[in-house]
Amino acid sequence: MAKESLLQYVCSECGHVESKWNGRCPECGAWNSFVEEKAVPKAKGSSAVSPVMDDSVRKLSDIPIEKSMRISSGMEELDRVLGGGVMRPSSVLVGGEPGIGKSTIMIQMLSHLSSSADVLYVSGEESPSQVRMRADRLGLDSSHISVFCDTRLEALSEAIERVQPGYIVIDSLQTLYSASLPSLAGSPNQVRACCMELSLLSKKIGAAVFFVGHVTKDGNIAGPKIVEHMVDTVLYFEGAESGLRLLRASKNRFGSVDEIGLFIMDSDGLHGVKDPASAFISRRTGNEIPSGIAFTPVIEGSRAFIVEIQALVVPAKGSLQRIYSDRIDSARVSRVAAILERHAGLMLSDQDIYVNVGGGMKLSEVSIELALAIALYSSRMDIPVPMQLAAFGELSLAGEVRPVSFAARRMKALSDMGFTRALTTDSKDGFHVVYDDVHDIKQAIVSAFKARKY
Numbered sequence: 084m085a086k087e088s089l090l091q092y093v094c095s096e097c098g099h100v101e102s103k104w105n106g107r108c109p110e111c112g113a114w115n116s117f118v119e120e121k122a123v124p125k126a127k128g129s130s131a132v133s134p135v136m137d138d139s140v141r142k143l144s145d146i147p148i149e150k151s152m153r154i155s156s157g158m159e160e161l162d163r164v165l166g167g168g169v170m171r172p173s174s175v176l177v178g179g180e181p182g183i184g185k186s187t188i189m190i191q192m193l194s195h196l197s198s199s200a201d202v203l204y205v206s207g208e209e210s211p212s213q214v215r216m217r218a219d220r221l222g223l224d225s226s227h228i229s230v231f232c233d234t235r236l237e238a239l240s241e242a243i244e245r246v247q248p249g250y251i252v253i254d255s256l257q258t259l260y261s262a263s264l265p266s267l268a269g270s271p272n273q274v275r276a277c278c279m280e281l282s283l284l285s286k287k288i289g290a291a292v293f294f295v296g297h298v299t300k301d302g303n304i305a306g307p308k309i310v311e312h313m314v315d316t317v318l319y320f321e322g323a324e325s326g327l328r329l330l331r332a333s334k335n336r337f338g339s340v341d342e343i344g345l346f347i348m349d350s351d352g353l354h355g356v357k358d359p360a361s362a363f364i365s366r367r368t369g370n371e372i373p374s375g376i377a378f379t380p381v382i383e384g385s386r387a388f389i390v391e392i393q394a395l396v397v398p399a400k401g402s403l404q405r406i407y408s409d410r411i412d413s414a415r416v417s418r419v420a421a422i423l424e425r426h427a428g429l430m431l432s433d434q435d436i437y438v439n440v441g442g443g444m445k446l447s448e449v450s451i452e453l454a455l456a457i458a459l460y461s462s463r464m465d466i467p468v469p470m471q472l473a474a475f476g477e478l479s480l481a482g483e484v485r486p487v488s489f490a491a492r493r494m495k496a497l498s499d500m501g502f503t504r505a506l507t508t509d510s511k512d513g514f515h516v517v518y519d520d521v522h523d524i525k526q527a528i529v530s531a532f533k534a535r536k537y
C-alpha cells in the first residue's frame with residue numbers, strides 16, 4: 084500500500100484540496116495557485132496538532148471560568164480594530180502585503196506590552212541584530228523584548244513552554260515549519276499546522292499570539308486566508324498613497340468587524356492619524372476644485388470620514404468601453420454610468436472611465452453612488468463641482484435618489500469638515516449644512532451644477 088506517496092493538490096490561496104492539479108481553483112478562482120503536497124494521513128489517536136484537552140466528561144458548573152483580560156496595545160487605532168485592546172489569551176492574524184508595516188506595528192506593540200508581561204518576538208526573516216536595529220530605528224525600548232530567530236516549530240514550541248511569554252509575535256507564519264510534515268515551509272499544510280499548534284499552545288499558557296502573514300502573488304507560498312478560520316481575530320493592512328495605512332478587521336471574536344484603524348507611516352514607525360475625518364481629502368488652495376472630483380461622507384464602524392471620489396472620462400481607445408476602478412467595484416461604476424446615460428442623457432458608453440478614491444480607501448457602501456454620478460458628470464462635461472458641496476445617496480436603476488442609513492451622522496461629519504451644502508434626499512436638519520432634497524439624478528445634476536447649462 085503506497086499510502087506514503089498519496090499526493091494531493093492544495094490551493095495556496097484558500098486551502099481548497101483537489102486530487103488533480105488544476106490551472107484555476109474552482110473554489111476561489113485563483114490561477115496557478117495549486118501546489119503538490121503529500122496528503123497528511125488522518126492520525127488515529129495522537130497527532131501533532133491534536134488539541135491539548137481534558138477529555139473526561141464533567142459538569143459544566145465544575146469547569147473553572149477561564150480568566151481573560153484585555154490590555155491596551157499602546158496604540159489607540161490598533162486597540163479600536165481589536166475591539167478595545169489585546170485579549171489574552173487570543174490568536175490574531177495580521178495580513179498584508181510585504182513592506183506595508185506589519186513587522187513595524189508588531190514590534191511597536193510588543194515594546195509597549197513588555198512593560199507589563201514577558202513578550203517574545205519570533206523572527207523567521209530577520210536576524211536578531213536586524214530586529215534590534217529595527218527597534219532602535221523606531222526609537223523603541225527593546226530591553227524587555229525577547230527575540231527568537233529559529234523557524235523550527237518544535238524548537239519554538241519548546242522555547243514558548245519554557246519562557247511562558249504573555250504576548251508572542253510570529254513574523255512570519257509562512258517561514259515556520261514542522262519537522263513532522265513532509266512539505267516545505269510556506270506550504271498550505273505547514274502554514275496550517277504551525278498556526279494550529281501555536282494557537283493551542285498560546286491558549287494553554289494564556290498568551291496572546293499574533294501571526295504575521297504575507298499576502299503574496301507567489302503561488303508557492305500559502306496566503307494568510309487559509310488559516311483565517313483557526314484564529315480569533317483577522318486583521319488586514321491596506322496601504323495607500325501618502326503613507327496612509329488602513330487596518331481593518333475581517334473577523335473578530337472579541338469585537339465588531341466594521342472598525343478601521345488609520346495610521347501614517349513615518350521614519351519612526353506607525354502613528355495613529357490625528358484628524359481622521361479629513362485624512363482622505365487632499366488640501367487644495369484656490370477657490371475651485373478640478374473637474375471630476377466629488378466628495379461624500381462614508382461610515383466605517385463608529386466613525387464617519389469624508390472621501391474624495393475622482394473620475395476621469397476620456398474617449399474610448401478601443402471599440403469597447405473600459406472601466407478602470409480598483410477602489411469602487413467596477414460593476415457599480417458601470418451601473419452608475421448606465422443610469423447617467425439613460426436618465427440624465429449623458430453619453431458615456433463610448434468613453435473609457437477611470438475611477439479612484441483619494442487616500443486609497445476601498446468603498447463598498449451604496450451611499451457613494453450619487454457622489455460617483457456627480458464626479459462622472461463633472462469629468463465628462465469638464466465642469467467642476469462647487470466647493471463645499473458633497474453628495475450622498477443610493478441610485479436606483481430608474482434614476483431615483485434613495486435615502487441611506489446614518490444620514491444624521493453623515494451630515495454632522497460634513498458640517499464638522501466645513502462643507503456647507505449637501506445633495507441628498509430625506510435628510511436631517513439641524514446642522515450647518517444646507518441640503519438640497521433631490522429625488523432623481525436629473526434633479527441632482529441641475530442642483531449641483533446650478534446656473535450651468537444642463
Ligand SMILES: [Zn+2]
Nearest residue numbers: 094097108111
Ligand atoms: Zn482557491
